[in-house]
Amino acid sequence: MKHLKQLLFFMIALQWTVQVFAESAPVEQGDIYKELIEDGNPAEFREMRGKEVWQQKAGPNNVSLKQCDLGKGPGVIKGVYVELPKYFSDAKKVMDLEQRLIYCKTTIQGLTYEQAISSPLSIAGHASDVEALVSYITAASKGMKMAVKLDHPLEKEAYELGRKLFFYRAGSHDFGCVTCHSNDDKRIRLQSLANLLNPNDAQATYTTWPAYRLSQGEVWSMQHRIIDCLRQQRFPEVTYASDSITALTMFMAKNAEGGIYNAPAIKR
Amino acid sequence: MKKFILVLISAALSVGCASSATDKDYSAQAINLLKSDFKSKGPVTVERILKQDDVQKYCSALEDREGTLDEFAAIRDGQLKTVKYPMKGEYLGDWKEGLKIAGNAKGGQYSDSIGSENGGNCYGCHQLNKEEIAYGTLGPSLYQYGKLRGSSEDIYKYTWAKIYNAQAFVACSNMPRFGHAGILSEQQIKHVMALLLSTDSPVNQ
Numbered sequence: 110m111k112h113l114k115q116l117l118f119f120m121i122a123l124q125w126t127v128q129v130f131a132e133s134a135p136v137e138q139g140d141i142y143k144e145l146i147e148d149g150n151p152a153e154f155r156e157m158r159g160k161e162v163w164q165q166k167a168g169p170n171n172v173s174l175k176q177c178d179l180g181k182g183p184g185v186i187k188g189v190y191v192e193l194p195k196y197f198s199d200a201k202k203v204m205d206l207e208q209r210l211i212y213c214k215t216t217i218q219g220l221t222y223e224q225a226i227s228s229p230l231s232i233a234g235h236a237s238d239v240e241a242l243v244s245y246i247t248a249a250s251k252g253m254k255m256a257v258k259l260d261h262p263l264e265k266e267a268y269e270l271g272r273k274l275f276f277y278r279a280g281s282h283d284f285g286c287v288t289c290h291s292n293d294d295k296r297i298r299l300q301s302l303a304n305l306l307n308p309n310d311a312q313a314t315y316t317t318w319p320a321y322r323l324s325q326g327e328v329w330s331m332q333h334r335i336i337d338c339l340r341q342q343r344f345p346e347v348t349y350a351s352d353s354i355t356a357l358t359m360f361m362a363k364n365a366e367g368g369i370y371n372a373p374a375i376k377r
Numbered sequence: 378m379k380k381f382i383l384v385l386i387s388a389a390l391s392v393g394c395a396s397s398a399t400d401k402d403y404s405a406q407a408i409n410l411l412k413s414d415f416k417s418k419g420p421v422t423v424e425r426i427l428k429q430d431d432v433q434k435y436c437s438a439l440e441d442r443e444g445t446l447d448e449f450a451a452i453r454d455g456q457l458k459t460v461k462y463p464m465k466g467e468y469l470g471d472w473k474e475g476l477k478i479a480g481n482a483k484g485g486q487y488s489d490s491i492g493s494e495n496g497g498n499c500y501g502c503h504q505l506n507k508e509e510i511a512y513g514t515l516g517p518s519l520y521q522y523g524k525l526r527g528s529s530e531d532i533y534k535y536t537w538a539k540i541y542n543a544q545a546f547v548a549c550s551n552m553p554r555f556g557h558a559g560i561l562s563e564q565q566i567k568h569v570m571a572l573l574l575s576t577d578s579p580v581n582q
Contacts (some may be wrong), residue, residue, distance in 0.1 A: 138530035266403070273407035276440035278433045279426040281485040281560060282553040283439065285543075289515065289551075295502050296515040343485040344422045358405075 152244055152321040152373035155328045157238065159245025162238050168218025177245065190250040191370050194359045196261040203267040205355040206243060207332050222334035229349050230336070231327035234276070243330045244319050250370045255316060257362040264359070267352075271360025274353060275305070280343045290343075300377065305361055309316070312368025315361050320376040329375055331358060418487035432456065436549035449548035457545035459557050460538045468533045468570050475572030476579070478565055479505055485560065495560050497569055503550070506579040507571070515551055523574035524581040536573060540566050 124261070163186075179189040194205040200212055207229070213227035230355050231237040259265045278285035288303040289297065303314040318331040322339050329337075339347045347353055391534060408427065418421050430435065432452060435444075481496020483489050486570045504518035538545055541556030555561040563567070572578050 191523065239462075269403045270410060272406050272440065273403050274410065276437050277407065277411075279429050279436045281425065281559070282422070282557050283433055283436070284553070287440075290516075295513070295515050298511045300513075302515075339485050340488060343421060344426055345415040346418040346424050346487050348414045348416065351410075353410045353414040356410065 110318075111139055112168065123276045124330035127163035148196075150321055150375050152319065152328045152375065155241040155321075156248050156373065157239065157245075157246040158236070159243070163241045163245055168214065168224075170217065170219040173216055174213055176217050177210070179209055181214075186246045186249040188250050188253050188281065190247045191255050192257060193357050194264075194267060194362065195258065196240045196264050202352075203261075203355060205265050205332070205350075205358045206246060207239065207330070207350045208355060210239070210242060210348055226349055229327065230333050231325070233326050236327055240319065240328050240330050240333065243332075244328050244373045247319055247370075247372055251372070253370050255312065255362060255365045255368045255370060257366065259357065259363060267356045267359040271358070274357055275360055282343045284342045284344075286338070286342070288365070305364060308364060308367070311361060311364035315365035316368045316370045317372050317374035317376070317377075319372055320374040322376055324377050331361075349359065385477060398422075400506035413473045420485065420489060420491045421487040423570065439521065439549060439551075444548065449494060452487065453545055456542050456554075456557070457510035457538065459554075460541045460545060461556065461563075462537060463563055463567065464535075467566060468537060469575060470564060470569075470571045471565030472568070472571040472578035472580075474565075475570070478561070478569055479572060483530075493538060495565075497555060497561055497565070499569065499572075506582070510546050519573060519580065521581055523576065528576075533570070533574065540569055 130171065141188075154210040163174050175184045175340060177183065178199075180192055180195055181189050183189070190206060193209070194203050196203050197209065197212070204212065211225045214220045215222055223275045228235075228237050230240040231240050254323065257264075259268050268287045275290075278287065284307070285320060287325055289295070292302075295302045295304075304310040305314065313333070318334055319328050321328050332354055335357055336349065352355065411427060412423065415423050417425065435448070435452065445563075449465065472555075478497045479499035481494075482501060484495025484497040489495075499505060500512045500566065502513040502516035504512040504514075504520050506520065522536075523532075535546075540561075542554045543550040543552035544554060553560055556563070556566055572580055
């Protein structure tokens, strides 16, 4: 309880500090977050909740996800995220973390696909258990090097498709991922933009999702970030946990190779 | 020896063919992903993103090749022809309205309502005046745009065309084609013009 109070106080203080700093020195925001995160991150709440979800019995089969194989054997979560997306021979396809969790919920717990993907994204004031689960699992890769492989032909294919989608410009505004994420040191309004084709930037970005977002008051997964990017890109709505998102994730994760994973983080 | 070289050449050729064939597959496959994974919503349709025009198609393909100067020139020439200039040479609207358009990021997102007025979101990428510090840097600063360039017919015409269709001057520019794509109306472009060029606009102080 004392821990909770401390975190709450921290959140309020952080909101205020960031506002003040944003007004005086917009460009250096990133560093403020980096320093403050060392005092604690509200995402820890979501990690705690995620642990409960991971261990909780659910579905018609009334079993927990602890039998789920995320790539390093049933129940192993340590280090799995830095190797995802990857090819899973049982499903015969490349999956990112959230597609794999859906696979486990349907095959192990016996849920339907629709049940397995219900409320996957947090909205302000309504935190998603899926993003909590993702926070818990990703946190178990902290300090490890990004090491996504392209050994299997389908892994290579996912990477190449992600690359195609990254460069695909279309729609009313002619936008593609490439419009905002292929140059160093640019920003939209005050939001700095990562150059996802530059390994240093790709590492710094990919290794810090999921993140507790001050502007949203919730933890967002990489999946959630990509979905909202595509909305701002003036594309139609992309389906949650679809292969398009896995392909884009594969492209970014590979570009971030060697980066030290350090999330859930905290961002604007 | 001859035979050996022949084998080498044919091996190299087949590798070359194989890789270009695979590349094509990836493009077609990527389109299939867009078809299967995206859903029309609000004002945004899947058909719209599947139907790339020549510029979008060309610029997307710069992924794995450098464009040539001739190709860029052809794009600029073609796009300049799309520009519709205002009647009677009336270029300038109201800079106060222009300021609102510059700050409005709505339009073209599936979260926007159908039929609502689009903004230009100029601040997203450009500095415009000293008062607003929350500006982006994807495009150049436009602070004192008119003060530095004057008010000749040529400058008016160029500025209009640049807002109407940025690809007419920079092939594969990141800037949306506000007039050509129907994002802003002729009247809205006049307001943005006034924001950039009126002597009493905050941009030119």
